[in-house]
Amino acid sequence: MGRTLAEKVWDAHVVRRVDGEPDLLYIDLHLVHEVTSPQAFEALRLAGRPVRRPDLTLATEDHNVPTTNTLAPIADPISAAQVETLRKNCAEFGVRLYPMNDPGQGIVHVVGPQLGLSQPGMTIVCGDSHTSTHGAFGALAFGIGTSQVEHVLATQTLPQRRPKTMAVTVEGDLPAGVTAKDLILAIIARIGTGGGAGHIIEYRGAAVRGLSMEGRMTVCNMSIEAGARAGMIAPDDTTFEYLAGRAHAATGPAWDEAVAYWRTLASDDDAVFDREVVIDAASLTPYVTWGTNPGQAAPLGSRIPAPADYADPAARASVERALAYMGLTAGVPLSEVAVDTVFIGSCTNGRISDLRAAADVLRGRRVADGVRALVVPGSMQVKAEAEAEGLDEVFRAAGAQWRSAGCSMCLGMNPDTLRPGERSASTSNRNFEGRQGPGGRTHLVSPAVAAATAVTGRLTAPAQL
Amino acid sequence: MEAFTIHTGRAVPLRRSDVDTDQIIPSEWLKRIERTGFGAGLFSEWRADEGFVFNNPAYAGASILVAGPDFGTGSSREHAVWALQDYGFRAVISPRFADIFRGNALGNGLLPVQLPAETVEALQTAAEQDPTVEITVDLAAREVRGAGLVAPFELDDFTRWRLMEGLDDVGLTLRHEELITGFETTRPAWLPSVA
Numbered sequence A: 001m002g003r004t005l006a007e008k009v010w011d012a013h014v015v016r017r018v019d020g021e022p023d024l025l026y027i028d029l030h031l032v033h034e035v036t037s038p039q040a041f042e043a044l045r046l047a048g049r050p051v052r053r054p055d056l057t058l059a060t061e062d063h064n065v066p067t068t069n070t071l072a073p074i075a076d077p078i079s080a081a082q083v084e085t086l087r088k089n090c091a092e093f094g095v096r097l098y099p100m101n102d103p104g105q106g107i108v109h110v111v112g113p114q115l116g117l118s119q120p121g122m123t124i125v126c127g128d129s130h131t132s133t134h135g136a137f138g139a140l141a142f143g144i145g146t147s148q149v150e151h152v153l154a155t156q157t158l159p160q161r162r163p164k165t166m167a168v169t170v171e172g173d174l175p176a177g178v179t180a181k182d183l184i185l186a187i188i189a190r191i192g193t194g195g196g197a198g199h200i201i202e203y204r205g206a207a208v209r210g211l212s213m214e215g216r217m218t219v220c221n222m223s224i225e226a227g228a229r230a231g232m233i234a235p236d237d238t239t240f241e242y243l244a245g246r247a248h249a250a251t252g253p254a255w256d257e258a259v260a261y262w263r264t265l266a267s268d269d270d271a272v273f274d275r276e277v278v279i280d281a282a283s284l285t286p287y288v289t290w291g292t293n294p295g296q297a298a299p300l301g302s303r304i305p306a307p308a309d310y311a312d313p314a315a316r317a318s319v320e321r322a323l324a325y326m327g328l329t330a331g332v333p334l335s336e337v338a339v340d341t342v343f344i345g346s347c348t349n350g351r352i353s354d355l356r357a358a359a360d361v362l363r364g365r366r367v368a369d370g371v372r373a374l375v376v377p378g379s380m381q382v383k384a385e386a387e388a389e390g391l392d393e394v395f396r397a398a399g400a401q402w403r404s405a406g407c408s409m410c411l412g413m414n415p416d417t418l419r420p421g422e423r424s425a426s427t428s429n430r431n432f433e434g435r436q437g438p439g440g441r442t443h444l445v446s447p448a449v450a451a452a453t454a455v456t457g458r459l460t461a462p463a464q465l
Numbered sequence B: 001m002e003a004f005t006i007h008t009g010r011a012v013p014l015r016r017s018d019v020d021t022d023q024i025i026p027s028e029w030l031k032r033i034e035r036t037g038f039g040a041g042l043f044s045e046w047r048a049d050e051g052f053v054f055n056n057p058a059y060a061g062a063s064i065l066v067a068g069p070d071f072g073t074g075s076s077r078e079h080a081v082w083a084l085q086d087y088g089f090r091a092v093i094s095p096r097f098a099d100i101f102r103g104n105a106l107g108n109g110l111l112p113v114q115l116p117a118e119t120v121e122a123l124q125t126a127a128e129q130d131p132t133v134e135i136t137v138d139l140a141a142r143e144v145r146g147a148g149l150v151a152p153f154e155l156d157d158f159t160r161w162r163l164m165e166g167l168d169d170v171g172l173t174l175r176h177e178e179l180i181t182g183f184e185t186t187r188p189a190w191l192p193s194v195a
């Protein structure tokens, strides 16, 4: 019987397989950041263990870093101590680090791909659930907890049970104005926040093939919001073109050898998935979330749902709670929801094409009065690219704030937060209660919708401007 | 890691689904570089609401959390497990757990017990009606008992053995170091290195 992409990558990394035990998987790349690593390094120190493969381990500072005044010391002493701890740990254990203000610094899931470190067929882990992003390359990439970070640092392996496989096939082409973000929000709305639990999702079909690498990263990034262990897309010419010439990609005969191998990774025609879902791309429109989990999303052209629309009592209670938290009334058109903050950035939508999409909407327009718009590039390299293209000028001219690279308002560990009751249109990935600041209310949107929303002050698709 | 064989304690009913790790331990708590002291941050946003079940003194000292489906979704933060343990929980019962949370819990000896939704509801109702009711989570027998019911749960033999022995994964894996070294010699040369 044929194998799926996920099974092929898995099988190629099994160090030890014994009946009844988890497989021991080799890890090709371990990405590290300041938040989930201090306790792992501390455990190594206590056990007197070294980092087994510093050459396969890369650290960056992203979650805590301020995005203004980055040359000044970090004002929050606890954030500063955490960043300092990472620096000390990396120095002590010989791990390469991209610190604040380094041209290589950025959000961990933006840094790996831009360096060409995230490649097809690899196993990639990080103490961060959005590690699924790197699956866009046909890598098996998943988030791990701090004990597992310690495990990978010490052994470069991880004991894992093989998840089930799930195919999400998106047939047809995405209509104009519908982006990768809209697609993944629609997928999560369809299968639910637990819909992918215990599974590795493989995204397939014409609409997925038609996405750029950055669009694919947006889709795979949010696999975790559907509960999936990982998300993957089979590598193809789009993937190879993106990788060719990047800093850590092979060259010459080694490159040819790699590409030849990568071409064998696609799921076999007779491979069987444990679950399959088919989505019709042509039916999609821009999507936004209205609730407090990423599955609570709907077309921007629709109305806020009512608890009574849900038959299941648990779902009804959850909708009721979400509407109360969000301060929304059932039946109101989503396009009438007013926001005071717009956040463009994060590992979901902080790449150059995302910033271009937002700039295209904002060029020659103004951010509405009373709306605070933040544009936060995903990495220093994205920042430099955007500035070389003059995008920073477009944002500033429109009245938006142009920031330095980091996670920023995606989770509000740095000073960029929502105040209680504030409402944002955000290109990030989580609309959980308080995610962007205690009492803050988040609507997840695409970069184009975020930009159009900044202009009107209400949830708006660019086509409506 | 503390071994887990059998535990008897009182239960807190948490009638919410999709309890994400941002709620279990909000991000402001993630700046700490220690592994301890997270109990004070457990559900800190929700605890600001007087009516929240954790503020009911009748449940003080309870050691089993009985929650709705899809518990522990979202962020991979292991701090969520540390917070639950630091607060005094030994086991969480839910109809379904998010994968990363479940792995983190098992790695720390906090037992995630998956039971059918009706059983979880029955346990929640029992704990609501009588907060003093005791529930036993028996890992040896893979069974939850109490509130007039006996419910078997599944956990594979290997994981169960590891929990009952209180073994940590790093030590187990390092027993196979020669296999890891052997595997490393077979890795293709085109694979990237950070160096």
Ligand code: SF4
Binding pocket: A062, A063, A107, A108, A109, A128, A130, A346, A347, A348, A406, A407, A410, A411, A428, A429
């Ligand atoms: S941008 Fe947001 S989701 Fe992505 S790594 Fe940073 S905090 Fe996590």
